[in-house]
Amino acid sequence: MTDPNGGGLFGTRVLVTGARGFLGSHLCRALVGAGADVAAVSRTAHSGEPTAVRWWQCELEDFAQAEELVGQAQPDVIFHLGGRVSAAPDPSLVLPTFHSLLTTSVNLLTLAARRACRRVVFVGSLEEPYGAAAEDATPASPYGAAKWAAGAYGRMFHGLYGCSVVNVRPFMTYGPAQACDKIIPSTILSLLRHEEPRLSGGRRPLDWVYVDDVIDGVLRAATAHRAEGRTIDLGSGTAVPVRDIVERLVRLIDPSITPRFGALPDRPGGDVRVASLDRADAVLGWRPTTPLETGLSRTIEWYRMRHAECARERRSAHS
Numbered sequence: 001m002t003d004p005n006g007g008g009l010f011g012t013r014v015l016v017t018g019a020r021g022f023l024g025s026h027l028c029r030a031l032v033g034a035g036a037d038v039a040a041v042s043r044t045a046h047s048g049e050p051t052a053v054r055w056w057q058c059e060l061e062d063f064a065q066a067e068e069l070v071g072q073a074q075p076d077v078i079f080h081l082g083g084r085v086s087a088a089p090d091p092s093l094v095l096p097t098f099h100s101l102l103t104t105s106v107n108l109l110t111l112a113a114r115r116a117c118r119r120v121v122f123v124g125s126l127e128e129p130y131g132a133a134a135e136d137a138t139p140a141s142p143y144g145a146a147k148w149a150a151g152a153y154g155r156m157f158h159g160l161y162g163c164s165v166v167n168v169r170p171f172m173t174y175g176p177a178q179a180c181d182k183i184i185p186s187t188i189l190s191l192l193r194h195e196e197p198r199l200s201g202g203r204r205p206l207d208w209v210y211v212d213d214v215i216d217g218v219l220r221a222a223t224a225h226r227a228e229g230r231t232i233d234l235g236s237g238t239a240v241p242v243r244d245i246v247e248r249l250v251r252l253i254d255p256s257i258t259p260r261f262g263a264l265p266d267r268p269g270g271d272v273r274v275a276s277l278d279r280a281d282a283v284l285g286w287r288p289t290t291p292l293e294t295g296l297s298r299t300i301e302w303y304r305m306r307h308a309e310c311a312r313e314r315r316s317a318h319s
Contacts, residue, residue, distance in 0.1 A: 008223045009031065009034045009035070009036045009077070009219065009222060009223065010034060010035035010036065011035060011036070011037065012036050012037065012076050012077055012118075013036075013037045013039070013073065013074055013075050013076045013077070014031055014036045014037065014038055014039070014075055014076065014077045014078070014079060014222075015039045015040075015041065015069075015070070015073050015075035015077070015078045015079070016028055016031070016038060016039070016040045016041065016079045016081065017041045017060060017078075017079070017080050017081055017082030017083075017104070017108070018041070018080075018081030018082030018083065018123075019040030019041055019042055019053070019055075019081070019082075020040075020042045021081060021082075021085075022173070022177060022178045022179060022211070023081055023123060023170070023173065023211065023214065023215070023218075024040070024079075024081045024082075025177060026175070026177070026211050026212070026215050027079060027081070027215055027218060027219075028040050028053050030215045030216075030219060031219075032052045032053060034219065037054075038052065038053045038054065039053070039054045039055075039056060039073040039075065040053045040054065040055050040056065041056050041057075041058050041060065041069065041082060042055065042056070042057060042058075043057065043058075043059065043082075054073070056069055056072075056073065060082060060103075060104040060107055060108065061099045061100065061103045061104055061107070063107050063110075066104070066107040066108065066111060067107075067111060070108075070111040070112075070115060074115075075115075075117060076117060076118045076119075077117065077118055077119045077120075077121070077222050078108055078112055078117055078119075078120045078121070079121045079123070079218065079222070080104070080105060080108055080120065080121065080122050080123065081123045082100075082104060083097075083100045083101040083104060083146075084096055084097050084100035084101065084143070085143065086141070086142075086143055087127055087140070087141045087143055087144070088141060088143075089140065089141050089142070089268075090142075091142075093141070093142045093143070094142045097142040097143050097145075097146045098142070098146055100146075101143070101146035101147060101150055102146045102149050102150055102153070105122065105150035105153055105154070106150075106153055108120065109153060109154065109157045109163060109165070112157075112163055113157055113161045113162075113163040117163070117164070118164060119164045119165075119166065119221075119222050119223070119228075120154070120157075120163060120164065120165045120166070121165075121166050121167075121168060121218060121221050121222050122150060122151060122154050122165065122166070122167040122168070123168055123170065123218065124147050124150075124151055124167050124168065124169040124170075124231065125143065125144065125147045125169065125170075126169060126170070126171050126172065126207070126235075126273055127139070127140060127141060127143055127144035127147060128144050128147045128148040128151065128169065129144065129148055130148075130169070130231070140268075151167045151231060154167055155167075155229060158228060158229040159229065164228045165228070165229065166221045166222075166224075166227045166228060166229075166230060166232065167230070167231040167232070168217060168218055168221050168231075168232050168233075168234055169231060169232065169233050169234065169275075170209065170214045170217075170218075170234045170235070171206070171207035171208070171209050171233065171234065171235030171236070171273070171274070171275050172206040172207055172208045172209065172235075173208075173209055173210075173211050173214050174208060174209075174210065174211065174295065174296075174299060175210050175211030175212065175295060175298070175299050175302075176211070176298065176299055176302035176303075177302065178211075178299075180310050183199075183242060183245070183246075184245065184249070184296070184299060185299075185303060185310075187199070187245075187246050187249050187259075188249060188253065188299065188300055188303045189303060189307065189310055191249060191250065191253040191254050191257055192253065192303065192304060192307050193307075194254065194257065195257075196257055196258060196259060196260050197246065197257075197259045197260065198260045198263035198264055199242070199243075199246060199259055199260060199261050199262075199263060199264055200242070200261070200262070200263075200264045200265060200266045200267065201243070201261055201262050201266050202241060202242040202243030202244075202246060202259075202261050203241055203242070203243060203266070204241065204242055204266070204267070204272075205239035205240060205241045205272050206239060206240065206241075206242065207235040207236050207237070207238065207239050207240075207273060207274045207275050208235075208236060208240055208245065208292060208295075209234060209235045209236050209275070209288055210288065210290035210292075210294075210295035210298075212290060213234070213288035213289060213290050214234050216286065217232070217234040217280060217284060217286045218234070220284040220285065220286050221284060224283055224284050224285075226282075226283045227283050227284060230279065230283060232279050232280050232283060232284065233275035233276050233277065233279065233280060234275065234280060234286070234288075235274060235275025235277070235288070236274075236275065236288050236292070237274055237275050237276070237277045238274060239272055239273075239274045240292065243261060245296070246259050246261075247259070248292070248293065248296055249296060249300070252293075252296060252297060252300055253300060
């Protein structure tokens with residue numbers, strides 16, 4: 001259900017944080033294609049990204065740096081995807097994650113309210129507690145807690161200060177250009193090397209959604225009038241076990257290979273979560289349109305074309 005006009009963002013000044021990440025890089029390309037005036041933020045110097053994007057290097061935890069950035073970029077819409085991403089429950093991640101996710105969010109909300117930005121779109125996480133029991137839930141990680149708190153601040157800025165904030169919650173997003181250590185790219189690359197993928201038991205069901213569908217939902221969230229102050233799920237609405245995903249990849253790449261399920265420990269289990277699509281449908285006019293088999297095939301072809309490049313990245317990471 002792709003909006004060919006990028007949600008009516010032609011000529012709009014937009015600011016994208018986390019622009020070099022998986023979702024951020026896809027979003028920047030989509031915004032450029034929609035004719036938006038894109039300013040992108042990264043912690044590190046950029047290289048190889050679209051030349052139509054204006055790049056900024058900035059530590060958003062530092063309010064003075066964030067203030068200077070927003071003053072120069074003058075965005076009408078802010079897409080906030082930046083921050084440290086780790087679902088590990090390690091206590092050493094509490095403070096870094098707090099500053100990377102929550103401090104940056106509050107800084108941007110403060111500046112957006114001051115500037116009267118047209119819209120702020122927060123990209124949340126399925127790691128956040130949500131639903132009827134959220135108030136009694138314990139976040140599974142510092143990352144989940146920080147994302148949860150950032151969403152609460154967004155709702156506060158909307159309710160108290162009139163800042164137009166939308167929180168979208170992508171579920172298990174996959175597709176081209178995802179980090180090579182994630183489950184789908186890692187399995188694809190093992191199979192392309194004619195190696196048996198080493199995996200956990202693979203029994204955990206997850207709601208998988210193709211990256212192009214997620215980006216379409218994010219773009220719609222930037223302009224949909226009824227989205228203000230809401231949290232909106234972006235997923236397929238169906239849970240598929242990791243084992244089933246891996247077996248599909250094997251069939252598509254090399255059926256002679258037998259994955260080694262159980263070779264790695266299972267991640268501590270959480271609730272089985274699937275996206276509720278009613279709000280996305282009613283508010284954004286959005287539902288995912290990419291079938292799982294199609295999305296996996298497109299992802300395989302992307303990594304097949306870049307197999308050697310990914311192998312170099314893998315060697316560099318382990319050197």
